[in-house]
Amino acid sequence: MATIKRTETSNVTWKEVLEIINSGKATEKLKPGTEITETLKDGSRAVIAVAAVDLYQNGEVIFCFRNTVGEDHRMNKEWTNKGGWKDCKMREYLNSEILALLPDELVEMLSPKKTIQIQNGSTLECEDLLFLPSEYEVHGEEIYAKYNGVDKQFPFYKERTNRIVVDEDGDTTWRWLASPYASNTTYFCFVSSYGGAYSYDASYSFGVAPGFAIRKS
Template sequence: MHAAAFSPRGGVVPETTCLRGQSIIEYVLIAAVIGLVVVFAGPQVSSAIRNQFNQITNTVDGGTDGDSFLSAEEKAYHEAMKTVVNKEAKDWTLDEQKAAATDIARNGTSSVVYAKAKAAMDAGTTWSVKLTNGKAMAYRIIGINHDDLADGSGKAGLTFKATNTALSTQRMNATQTNAGGWEKSELRGRLNSGDLWSLLPGELQSKVKSVKKITDNKGGGTAGTPSATTDKVFLLSMTEIYGGLDSDGTQYEYYKSKGVSMLEYSGASLSLDYWTRSVHPSSGAGFRYVYYGGRYSNGSATNNSYVFPAFCF
């Protein structure tokens, strides 16, 4: 609790930040302190203090409990959480998925929706969103508190991955090379700011969090030191799918729960060939992809394979 601060000139320094997130009990205590100060203060100070008291009264009377000081994103989160805890995860709207992710990022396994999100991930529950070209992109949870936010503020609560062919087949590069790896690839540029990014509707784009992705970005047929890129939309790496490697991140919870490994890979299958962001480690021409049965293979950067992008809330 913060009391009003007196300025050297006899006025009051407004402490507006103290109202953010304050409980009603704290407002009452603040009001009581203000009442005592008014008794002993001069007319000028008393008037200034009464003005601040009126601001507090308006906040409490309006039932906002400090919400008027929240950002638009915070207000949307609080509104969505009023209903998200009472709904089945399969029925969560896009706003409610975002609110659930925000709460999980803040509270971890103690989040009131953590169990629902994990159950939805384990069950392979899917949602869909309509792209700007009219196609519907299906997606599911593959990670919980897994990806590091690019701004260093913590983890993204939920990571999702597309599960259908809405983004069709695409090439990694226009020429048969993997030089620069994922970082320099044509496909990465298209997913993060180009034509493929533009296919995502604004209501999804506004919710996506930029995260750090670790990849061997050297290419050229020789192993390089893994480095980080900042991505809004990305492909999974070999390690994130199969585990057991140490260069391209860590295995996502979804694949780990399915027992996916280099030897047991059926849980990685989407019945179609799809790109990963990992380069062929001993060739300067290609990238790794997941074969239709779930095992991995290698393909030329100019080949067309399906794109199942991932993104975080």
Template sequence: MDKNVFSQLAAEFDRMERTITYQKEVISTMQKTPTCPCCKVPADGRIYTLPELPKMKLDDCSWAEIAMYAQSGMADKVFAQGDTKKFTLSNGTVMTARIIDFNHDTDKENNILPITFETVETLNDDFQMNPEYTNKGGWQNSQLRKVLNNSVIEMLPADLRKVIKPCLKKTSLGGNSEKYGLTSDPLFVLSEQEIFGRKIYSHGGEGHWYGWYRQENTEYGKCKQNGERDWRWGRSPRSGFASSFCGVNGSGDADLNAADDSRGVSFGFCV
């Protein structure tokens, strides 16, 4: 057998063994009797403490395993907000996905999506929100939304694409409109309110503050693969104007971009 193949198989078997060991720990922990929710003493007179599940390293898990824990309802017990996992695009670019919240988003049937990820870096290429100088139609009718969910998603590894769940997002329709639109997509960019917890230049009402960005001293700015600080798009049209969208500048501050500017893209997805 080729030495490289043997080495790869050995590494895979080792990973599988660690996963099985971990799952046995989870089962053992879950079988322990917790304290009664109403705080009454159990019939046997003994007081039990609620067992704490051991944390698992996200990067050691396959996307299928991550999805399994998500669907079991244990994602927020076995993973931690801020955990990261690397993945490779079809062009060879290595990116990092970070958990930015648990049980935050929903699908169009209002089912809770257990884990929300966002890329730590921006894509190497810059993109326009729209080819024209307009935000009319908002995120719903934007060119960037189409690019993400037709072209960029095809660059993701197949095992990741398989577990991504379309996420429902509410966003202003732009063009000085007071109306909002709903979109359901596998990939999305965050709204101003989801990043900063409030409206600054946007209409507001476009989702809620993600847990990762709610923490003290969280870095709002992002970089490209080469470490260069990058401006990036948000999906929120600027309130009261028909030509620009909200975004985050290289220093991590809320800012604005003309719709036909080319800016960086960091995208979110749910599992």
């Protein structure tokens, strides 16, 4: 039996995206995998996919970049994952330099997303407008990072190929995740160029493909 796949493309503003969320029709009109193409302030092209709808709370849509933005960047200047995502330099980079690249209309409607990590028996929490997904949110299992008992896999990432991102040239590339390696003091987790789970030293530069959340207002 043959199958047919149809795609529909139309123009949209972020204000209209928010209107869909506020109308309660996100599960219908913003299904995981829905892509929005945006031009950033530096002139680069970004492809942003809906990764989850109503996953952590009703009326929340989580979006993730399908390509890297800015330059490859280190999680920390030093060889350490101490303090996890909460204390890493990548967090500062995302919520300053990368945030500044987004359209003002979009930034105004972003909702902070909480990151919870367990490191050396301590619970670390913070909230950000731009974030990197955790290992569990991407892969749906505990591999290198300690599972916090809260995170859920983004439905979009259940397909391994959807975990792959590309660089500015369209080539598949490695990209960092927010999760520190549980049994190592210098590594953070990352996603390989074919969607696999790996980890590497925090001072190494990999691609940056952030996520953000918009909630019903």
